[in-house]
Amino acid sequence: MLNQIKTLELTVLTKVTHIKDEETLIQYRNDILGKAGELTTILKWLKDLSPEERGTVGKAANETRDIITDAFEAERKRIKKEFIAQKLETEQEDVTVPFSHTKGSLHPITMVQQEVEDTFTRMGFDIYDAMEVTTEYLNFDAVNVPKTHPARDMQDTFWLEGSGHVLATQTSCMQNLIMKNKSTPIKAIIPGRVFRNEDVDATHDNTFYQVEWIVVDKWIGISHLKFTITTMLSDIFGKEVKIRMRPGYFPFVEPGVEVDFSCPFCDGVGCKICKGSGWIEFMGAGLIHPNVIREGGLDPEIYSGFAFGFGLNRLVMIRYGIPDMRYFMSPDVRFLKQF
Ligand code: PHE
Numbered sequence: 001m002l003n004q005i006k007t008l009e010l011t012v013l014t015k016v017t018h019i020k021d022e023e024t025l026i027q028y029r030n031d032i033l034g035k036a037g038e039l040t041t042i043l044k045w046l047k048d049l050s051p052e053e054r055g056t057v058g059k060a061a062n063e064t065r066d067i068i069t070d071a072f073e074a075e076r077k078r079i080k081k082e083f084i085a086q087k088l089e090t091e092q093e094d095v096t097v098p099f100s101h102t103k104g105s106l107h108p109i110t111m112v113q114q115e116v117e118d119t120f121t122r123m124g125f126d127i128y129d130a131m132e133v134t135t136e137y138l139n140f141d142a143v144n145v146p147k148t149h150p151a152r153d154m155q156d157t158f159w160l161e162g163s164g165h166v167l168a169t170q171t172s173c174m175q176n177l178i179m180k181n182k183s184t185p186i187k188a189i190i191p192g193r194v195f196r197n198e199d200v201d202a203t204h205d206n207t208f209y210q211v212e213w214i215v216v217d218k219w220i221g222i223s224h225l226k227f228t229i230t231t232m233l234s235d236i237f238g239k240e241v242k243i244r245m246r247p248g249y250f251p252f253v254e255p256g257v258e259v260d261f262s263c264p265f266c267d268g269v270g271c272k273i274c275k276g277s278g279w280i281e282f283m284g285a286g287l288i289h290p291n292v293i294r295e296g297g298l299d300p301e302i303y304s305g306f307a308f309g310f311g312l313n314r315l316v317m318i319r320y321g322i323p324d325m326r327y328f329m330s331p332d333v334r335f336l337k338q339f
Contacts, residue, residue, distance in 0.1 A: 006064070008032070112236065112316050113312060129191060132192070132195070143173070178214065186305070192210055209312035210309055214306070215228070255286055260281045
């Protein structure tokens with residue numbers, strides 16, 4: 001029996017070195033070491049031997065099993081190595097073969113934001129991206145929203161508990177920082193993502209984009225505001241757009257106005273988009289409140305400014321006739337492919 005074991009060992013050790021592929025190796029391993037394998041069968045016979053014989057033969061059989069097991073493992077590694085080497089040799093990639101893959105495109109919000117930025121950087125405006133996490137001070141106090149003022153509820157805020165931080169509810173949270181850190185004249189566009197704790201529906205999302213303009217210098221008045229808004233909208237819609245102003249309340253402006261613009265689709269005649277009125281209600285604006293100018297480190301007796309801001313999502317919806325705001329944040333590429 002000892003002989004039989006040694007012969008088996010020799011046979012296996014020779015044979016495995018000739019095996020070329022993993023599948024044959026696994027099969028052969030099974031034939032030897034598997035449940036009904038040759039060596040396994042020999043090991044099963046051990047119990048029929050006398051105790052002395054069982055000792056020596058058993059020892060030899062176990063040794064052989066270890067040697068064979070190691071040999072299979074070593075050969076498996078060799079075969080794998082050869083396989084990779086051969087693959088590298090035969091399957092060199094031809095980098096000159098033309099390939100195609102789907103190209104991505106800009107999100108419609110990014111597209112319109114970039115257009116707006118282009119127009120106004122040409123007019124000498126600087127761009128300041130709004131922070132997404134800001135402080136309660138910058139988002140509210142610095143823009144004249146007193147602690148107890150109901151305006152804090154006006155924009156349902158995500159509070160980062162205990163830290164004094166909030167998710168920015170408005171790009172106006174950058175006004176104070178810009179005034180404190182930049183010298184006049186200040187001409188700034190502030191695009192940013194803002195967050196409000198709101199129920200989501202076709203026209204509201206808890207995460208959306210705003211763009212805000214601020215200009216601060218000596219002698220800035222409503223006429224500058226009106227010119228800037230008209231230029232911005234006419235540029236976006238590619239035609240002359242009229243605006244109208246109605247009194248509106250925002251704590252950081254005085255006077256504050258709500259701005260509507262003439263419907264660019266029916267030129268003010270009345271259509272589905274403007275709900276027959278010829279006007280689209282659009283944004284908040286006004287002359288920067290003296291308290292805000294003062295808090296920004298400037299003297300409101302000398303400096304004045306205007307500010308206006310709006311939801312970019314809505315502008316993009318109007319421009320492209322998008323019926324539901326939720327598309328913007330959805331991962332549906334069929335929506336994105338249209339732009
Ligand atoms: N921050 C205001 C809002 O989010 C918009 C606004 C900006 C109004 C600047 C007036 C001036 O509703």
